[in-house]
Amino acid sequence: MTVAGIAALVLGSAPSAFADGEVTWRHKTSDDCLFYRVNVTGKPYDVGIDWCAAANVWYEQHNSDDDSWLMHPGGNRDYCLAAYSNDDVYVEPCTPNNDWQRWYERWTGSYWKLQHKQTGRYLDSNDSSVYLGPGGWNNDNKYQLWY
Numbered sequence: 001m002t003v004a005g006i007a008a009l010v011l012g013s014a015p016s017a018f019a020d021g022e023v024t025w026r027h028k029t030s031d032d033c034l035f036y037r038v039n040v041t042g043k044p045y046d047v048g049i050d051w052c053a054a055a056n057v058w059y060e061q062h063n064s065d066d067d068s069w070l071m072h073p074g075g076n077r078d079y080c081l082a083a084y085s086n087d088d089v090y091v092e093p094c095t096p097n098n099d100w101q102r103w104y105e106r107w108t109g110s111y112w113k114l115q116h117k118q119t120g121r122y123l124d125s126n127d128s129s130v131y132l133g134p135g136g137w138n139n140d141n142k143y144q145l146w147y
Contacts, residue, residue, distance in 0.1 A: 021059065024058070026146060027145070033052040035047065035048055035049070035053070036074070047090055058081070059074065059077065061077070063102065068117050070102060071103060079091045079093055082101045083100065083118075099117045102116075102117035102118070113145065114144075122134070123144065125143055
């Protein structure tokens, strides 16, 4: 078998990230979902982790130029999941070409890790709040695993 053939077998055995569309992210340790909060005017502004309900659906939009994703709360494409260097994760109005609003979906072999494009840090949770944390895509930090 050729090297290209072996590579195709290995790559073909890993699940692919989702295509553009709706997704619900469940946290490995709690089995709760990544959700977004809305303010009194109905606009999303923050994220957390809680039991799975309607506010747990995200719309993901793939960028084929760099294989990153925008994560929109529900069907609202005007807002994006974002994080900055203070490790706080929240929802804000989307802005074009904003790497602070882009995420990579890294497959570990069993679960996904969501890596923030700009900081290189990972979506993390202590089963009550959501933030960015250090670590590699293949480390054993169970609090950074999603499915």
